[in-house]
Amino acid sequence: MIDSVEVKLRLDDTQNQKKIILKADHIKKYFPVKSGILSREVKYVKAVDDISLEIFEGETFSLVGESGSGKSTLGRALLRIQEPDEGTISFDGKDITAMNRQQMKDVRKDMQVIYQDPFGSLNPRMKVIDLIAEPLDINNLYRGKERVERVIELMELVGLDPSRRNRYSHEFSGGQRQRIGIARAIALNPKFILADEAVSALDVSVQAQVVNLMKDLQKELGLTYLFIAHGLNIVRYISDRVGVMYLGKLVEVGNVEDIYSRPAHPYTNALIQTNPNPNPRSRREKLILKGEIPSPSNPPSGCRFHTRCPIASDKCKEVSPELREILPGRLVACHYPLI
DSSP, X not given: OOOGGXXXXXXXXXXXXXXXXXXXXXXXXXEEXXXXXXXXXXXXXXXXXXXXXXEETTOEEEEEOOTTSSHHHHHHHHTTSSOOSEEEEEETTEXXXXXXXXXXXXXXXXXXXXXXXXXXXXXXXXXXXXHHHHHHHHTTOOOHHHHHHHHHHHHHHTTOOGGGTTSBGGGSOHHHHHHHHHHHHHTTOOSEEEEESTTTTXXXXXXXXXXXXXXXXXXXXXXXXXXXXXXXXXXXXHOSEEEEEETTEEEEEEEHHHHHHSOOSHHHHHHHHTSOOSOTTOOXXXXXXXXXXXXXXXXXXXXXXXXXXXXXXXXXXXXXXXXXXXXXXXXXXXXXXXX
């Protein structure tokens, strides 16, 4: 059994030999909220509650879970876009937990973000050439002709017509605007990209195109992705490993095909059941979620999932399960795993 205080998220012996590009230990991020207008009592939304993980160089590690599970908060905390309240973070072998703004500016060249809303994340007053070149300008890279050539190169990489570089973002479709965002994200040749719901605002057909582009860029540029999404089919297609979050906790981690074919946590199983099963002969037992996700400011005692779990016992109400290894590289926080 793996101690919950020293959880290691790993695949197998071969993959353990891969370089760890990002490592987080005991990350917490709480948000204070007042219980009423006149009340002085302050409660805390435990958006991320003591999470440890490792992400290997060149892989796509995805986070899934319902809205309010803490996925995006965890992603932003790992990049210190939002400062974690507790825990340590190392990136590419460097402890970035206490780095100052200037030190983080250098690190951020290697840690970029693709945002959910391709329209809201782009300044409508800037031409596409300036939107894509903005990271280059901030870091004093490329001038004059070289700047234009770099933007043309980036537009071609993401499948955009460079002749349209002097147009504005509103003149492009949603999928094209997201390609502009991707071009910005890769402009500095980063090693690591947080894709925070990067395709959820797009039509299904466009989602597939953008995800295929991301996979192609990953191979060509050697990128590592932290991919956050609701769409389980997209996650299955793009991921190497998956982490399932519920109310600020990781409840299951493992190889993507292992998780999708044999989910070990009842919550994971219920999420997968929401997707149509292409195999009509499948006899996979259905576990349907009951009710809504509880408030993260007042999570249930014991296992946080027990209020919605169809197999919960009295033990689940009283004892919080540790994230433990049940198979090589397969971790689950459940007293009664399904495998």
